[in-house]
Amino acid sequence: MAKITFVRRTGQQETVDAEMGTSVMEAALDNDIDEIVAECGGSMSCATCHVYVDDKDLGRLAPPSDTETAMLEGAAAPVKPSSRLSCQLTMTAGLDGITVFLPEEQY
Incomplete structure (x- = not known):
């Protein structure tokens, strides 16, 4: 198991367990x-x-693929250098303890 901390818009943090090999999206x-x-x-x-x-x-992640970067252009919330699609972030021991912030909107 690995830990992921999600930081909600309100600043509330929720740390969850994620199976290795699942995506941050699946854990959410x-x-x-x-x-x-x-x-x-x-x-x-x-x-x-x-x-x-x-x-x-950020340094623990592989760079986004061209397809992921293209999909992020359609995101409802502003895209930042730290923007990623959580479906493309697969949990490994190297990502244990990752923190992600949730945007204001998704669509």
């Missing part, structure tokens, strides 16, 4: 993090699982 859905909509179910055909990765964790 499994733990009733309502701000992650995931309309496409993780197939990277929408941007309703947009998150902002904490700056301290």
Whole structure:
């Protein structure tokens, strides 16, 4: 198991357990993090699982693919250098303890 901390718009933090190999999006859905909509179910055909990765964790991630970057252009909330699609962030031991901030809106 790995830990993910979701920071809600209100600043409230919720730390959840995630199975290794699952995505941050799946962990959000499994733990009733309502701000992650995931309309496409993780197939990277929408941007309703947009998150902002904490700056301290960005170096632990592989860069986004061109497809992910293109999908983020359609995100409802402003795109920042820390923006990622949570469906593309797969939990590994190297990501244990990651913190993601939830945007104001997903659509």
